[in-house]
Amino acid sequence: MAAPPIRKLPPNFLWGFATASFQIEGSTDADGRGKSIWDDFSRTPGKVADGRNGDDATNSYKLWREDVALLTKYGVKTYRFSLSWSRIIPLGGRNDPINPKGIEFYSNLIDALLANGIVPFVTLYHWDLPQALHDRYGGWLNKDEIVQDFTRYARVCFEAFGDRVKYWLTVNEPWCVSILGYGRGVFAPGRSSDRNRSSEGDSSTEPWIVGHNVILSHAHAVKAYREEFKTKQGGQIGITLNGDWQMPYDDSPENVAAAQHALDVAIGWYADPVYLGHYPPYLHQMLGARLPTFSDAEWKVVKGSSDFYGMNTYTTNLCRAGGDDEFQGFVDYTFTRPDGTQLGTQAHCAWLQDYAPGFRSLLNYLYKRYRMPIYVTENGFAVKNESSLPRDLAIKDTDRVNYYRGVTASLLSAINDDGVDVRCYLAWSLLDNFEWADGYVTRFGVTYVDYATQERIPKESSAFVVKWFKERTQPAVPDLKLLSKSSSMSSTLSKPSLTTNPVPAPTFVGKLKAWVSRHLTAIISFLNFGSRR
Ligand code: GBH
Numbered sequence: 001m002a003a004p005p006i007r008k009l010p011p012n013f014l015w016g017f018a019t020a021s022f023q024i025e026g027s028t029d030a031d032g033r034g035k036s037i038w039d040d041f042s043r044t045p046g047k048v049a050d051g052r053n054g055d056d057a058t059n060s061y062k063l064w065r066e067d068v069a070l071l072t073k074y075g076v077k078t079y080r081f082s083l084s085w086s087r088i089i090p091l092g093g094r095n096d097p098i099n100p101k102g103i104e105f106y107s108n109l110i111d112a113l114l115a116n117g118i119v120p121f122v123t124l125y126h127w128d129l130p131q132a133l134h135d136r137y138g139g140w141l142n143k144d145e146i147v148q149d150f151t152r153y154a155r156v157c158f159e160a161f162g163d164r165v166k167y168w169l170t171v172n173e174p175w176c177v178s179i180l181g182y183g184r185g186v187f188a189p190g191r192s193s194d195r196n197r198s199s200e201g202d203s204s205t206e207p208w209i210v211g212h213n214v215i216l217s218h219a220h221a222v223k224a225y226r227e228e229f230k231t232k233q234g235g236q237i238g239i240t241l242n243g244d245w246q247m248p249y250d251d252s253p254e255n256v257a258a259a260q261h262a263l264d265v266a267i268g269w270y271a272d273p274v275y276l277g278h279y280p281p282y283l284h285q286m287l288g289a290r291l292p293t294f295s296d297a298e299w300k301v302v303k304g305s306s307d308f309y310g311m312n313t314y315t316t317n318l319c320r321a322g323g324d325d326e327f328q329g330f331v332d333y334t335f336t337r338p339d340g341t342q343l344g345t346q347a348h349c350a351w352l353q354d355y356a357p358g359f360r361s362l363l364n365y366l367y368k369r370y371r372m373p374i375y376v377t378e379n380g381f382a383v384k385n386e387s388s389l390p391r392d393l394a395i396k397d398t399d400r401v402n403y404y405r406g407v408t409a410s411l412l413s414a415i416n417d418d419g420v421d422v423r424c425y426l427a428w429s430l431l432d433n434f435e436w437a438d439g440y441v442t443r444f445g446v447t448y449v450d451y452a453t454q455e456r457i458p459k460e461s462s463a464f465v466v467k468w469f470k471e472r473t474q475p476a477v478p479d480l481k482l483l484s485k486s487s488s489m490s491s492t493l494s495k496p497s498l499t500t501n502p503v504p505a506p507t508f509v510g511k512l513k514a515w516v517s518r519h520l521t522a523i524i525s526f527l528n529f530g531s532r533r
Contacts, residue, residue, distance in 0.1 A: 019433065114164060174215070356403075
């Protein structure tokens with residue numbers, strides 16, 4: 001019997017792997033680099049699980065040619081990496097000197113990628129704020145200073161690299177910047193109301209101020225790009241948000257509402273202002289006067305300040321109303337279904353289980369609500385206990401292969417069955433690397449890094465991802481989509497309401513759907529079991 005033809009991705013679909021500067025570069029003292037807030041934070045005892053820091057990481061500041069060779073061997077279309085602000089402007093500020101060595105490093109990397117036919121996909125800010133700006137004026141807490149300094153940094157990058165870089169991300173995961181850095185205090189700069197953690201900080205106000213200032217900084221960088229660079233450089237620019245699918249624990253109205261509240265706080269906090277021009281009503285309700293306000297002039301800069309939806313996603317949470325966690329919108333997350341079964345395969349990190357149907361649901365939700373082309377800029381899995389395995393076993397990363405098998409199928413269905421306009425998929429990560437507060441024990445790479453020797457050894461997941469995308473790539477055509485902002489006019493989905501999503505009372509069919517959705521993994525494995533006999 002002939003195999004059915006393989007369904008393809010849209011022409012010009014971008015796929016590849018992602019990394020971030022502080023997680024891979026090491027060489028924190030090289031060539032005039034200034035400190036970032038992660039330098040000392042990661043060196044502070046108790047902040048990183050395995051007590052290690054970013055001084056070496058995967059040594060990519062020195063081994064970048066090897067990284068490019070690896071990407072070339074894999075045959076990716078694009079590589080996402082981030083620039084270290086304090087390599088380019090060691091002290092960070094708008095009147096501080098530019099470091100030519102920092103420019104040269106990234107310039108060489110960009111040239112090498114292009115020489116190998118790889119599109120550079122560049123993040124300006126992946127959490128490594130220059131320490132000098134934190135010391136000088138409180139970094140992200142100081143609106144007037146940080147907006148100007150970030151915009152100037154962005155301009156320096158557009159000027160230096162924009163002739164060759166056509167895909168820009170301003171800020172990676174602002175929820176993490178704000179909540180983890182200034183609320184929970186688990187990421188640099190580690191501020192929190194918890195005095196066991198930090199001598200300074202106010203978790204009830206600072207995260208919301210920081211988030212607000214990040215939005216404005218992002219928006220001003222985009223304004224500068226559009227007004228001063230876009231016409232001649234012709235690139236795309238946007239923000240990228242973390243956000244996992246939030247599924248009601250059961251069909252009770254309060255848990256259905258809770259799932260929407262979780263989405264409002266994790267995603268809507270940033271996406272509603274940027275794409276819709278207002279904060280989610282639930283955020284107003286939750287924070288009252290603690291939610292900073294934008295002036296009319298600021299809203300003009302913020303609304304519409306992204307050419308695409310940048311989506312980082314890893315998992316699905318089952319949501320129950322309640323709990324005391326404001327950072328999750330007073331919603332409790334669990335992976336345990338009402339019947340006691342697990343949603344999916346557990347990863348090394350507590351917050352991550354494999355649940356591919358959630359990936360498709362999230363794509364549909366975001367496309368309906370924000371009507372933007374979607375670039376998946378991160379998605380990946382850390383296999384449980386991978387670090388304790390000898391490397392020849394670690395590279396047989398079956399759980400990660402299964403994860404990518406699931407999400408790629410979901411991706412294809414979202415595009416071809418649901419009509420979602422997805423244009424890019426980047427797996428996190430090219431390499432095992434410095435996993436922030438987890439240190440090096442949690443491994444997200446499709447390539448194993450032996451930290452004793454810095455050898456890179458492809459895992460089975462890299463082969464799966466590469467083969468999957470190569471088999472579904474169509475011959476390139478001139479990219480007409482890039483000329484128009486969005487192709488949503490041709491979409492079959494209807495224009496969503498711009499205000500709140502009303503929460504309908506569950507119907508029988510709704511309840512059935514919710515049940516099937518919650519049990520999909522179990523149903524699929526049951527069916528697979530059946531077909532294998
Ligand atoms: C991404 O964040 C990062 O962009 C990347 O640098 C990182 O290496 C990668 O994921 C893997 O972690 O329980 O309150 O601490 C992922 C988004 C959101 C996932 C916050 C972990 C934990 C919330 N992250 N979440 S909390």
